[in-house]
Amino acid sequence: MKQVVLQGIKKMKLIDVDEPQLMSADEVKIRLSVVGVCGSDIHYYSEGKIGSQVVEFPFPVGHECSGTIVEKGANVKHVNLGDLVVVDPSVHCGECDQCRSGRPHTCRNNRFLGCPGQLDGCLGDYIVMPAFTCFPVTGSLNPVQAALIEPLSIGVYAVKLASLVDNKQSVAIFGAGPIGLSILFKLLADDVREITMIEPLDYRLNQAKEIGASHAVQADKENVVNRISEIHESLLDVVFEASGEQEAVDIALKVLKPGGKLVLVGIPPDAKYTFDMDLMRRKELSVINVRRQNHCVEEAIELVRSGRVDAEKMVTHNFKLEETGKAFEIVEAYKDGAIKAMIHFE
Structure with a gap:
């Protein structure tokens, strides 16, 4: 499959890598539809770090995404093959004191998409995620709206x-x-x-x-x-x-x-x-x-689904996967009236 990796400061490259495979009956495989370029991605792109989180190159960034379920484990019931899903990029353990107290966003064992030392980013054709991170929105949101749910x-x-x-x-x-x-x-x-x-x-x-x-x-x-x-x-x-x-x-x-x-x-x-x-x-x-988001994905989905929020008003630029380097350059330099750039796979 195709994947974009950060090879150094302000250096991105499109490469071929093996497709990820399901490793658990609780996982799903997602074909990416749209990925948003986030400010934290830009920190990794321009500085190679955010505080103590330092990139080891090469590394695929990206965490704001939507996609379609193409494979699912035997235990997965709430999403079906072909569903468009919002992906919550935060993977919590469900067992630590933070998770048990209703704070999965500060999970002691948290793994986050596109975060150094945790999970590879989503700037590739496919990702595999625990099914609980996926929220089906088929018929309710389009792929761009779905990818915007994470920042919203x-x-x-x-x-x-x-x-x-x-x-x-x-x-x-x-x-x-x-x-x-x-x-x-x-x-x-x-x-x-x-x-x-x-x-x-x-x-x-x-x-x-x-x-x-x-x-x-x-x-x-x-x-x-x-x-x-x-x-x-x-x-x-x-x-x-x-x-x-x-x-x-x-x-x-x-x-x-x-x-x-x-x-x-x-x-x-x-x-x-x-x-x-x-x-x-x-x-x-x-x-x-504010540490990311906590139990707010479903409310954000409903705000967009109901029409109370038109999240696409923040989108100013659209690019193909092979144009990811250009997208990051424009967003990092505030060029061409950039606010929100989206990377499209389909």
Whole structure:
């Protein structure tokens, strides 16, 4: 089969490899349909690591995917051959303390698609996964929508963790990339209307406004603190940080009202943030970390299936498998108005 591997920093190659085989009666074989290019994939592409997770080349990245079931083990009942499925890229053990307490996303033995030292990525014709990671959506979603469920479910989980008191609270999102837009989609679906998007790239800001952001602040051309103060005299109840930038964290602490919440969703390039603890302490701010998604895939599927969320509005580019290198180059460099690039197999 064909597979794209990362051979070095910003070096990708299409190669031939053996097809994966079922190793258990609880597994399924999936023919890939669509794979989304994620920001974490770009970290591996441009830096070769995310914090302590360091790539050993060659390595196939990729984890946002949809595909069709072409083979299944004897124990698999909830999906059938030919089903289009959403694939949850996180494989938990089901036995550790985290899994038993309802936190499979922080499983002690977690293995994740396209994560160094865990599982190969999905940028190939076929993958084999435990059947429990697959959610059938035949007749409900198309392959692109199905592949977008993974980032959307992170947005759903982030909003869930924020625990907004009501839909009248004032909210801001730093970063109008796919994760920031996924947060925006969920907030709008919850009828939250006071949403400010903060983003330096005008084309991304325009897309956020088109989707439904009530206010837009262009970070490199406006004083964000002053602009937020004009919009909300008492400042913000919740800030979602989806850019991974230290400057965004610094500003967020200033624009949050006392008792406010900072929800960290973005991944900083050097895996570190610093905080003004004097300001945080005096305001008694809460900081919430978001680890992927937890029991939110089905809700994300329903949001798209019902039409409450049009996730395809974040898609700007489509490529064939053999064009994966070009896709990563465009997304990494923010070229050509890129927000979300999708790799198509069919």
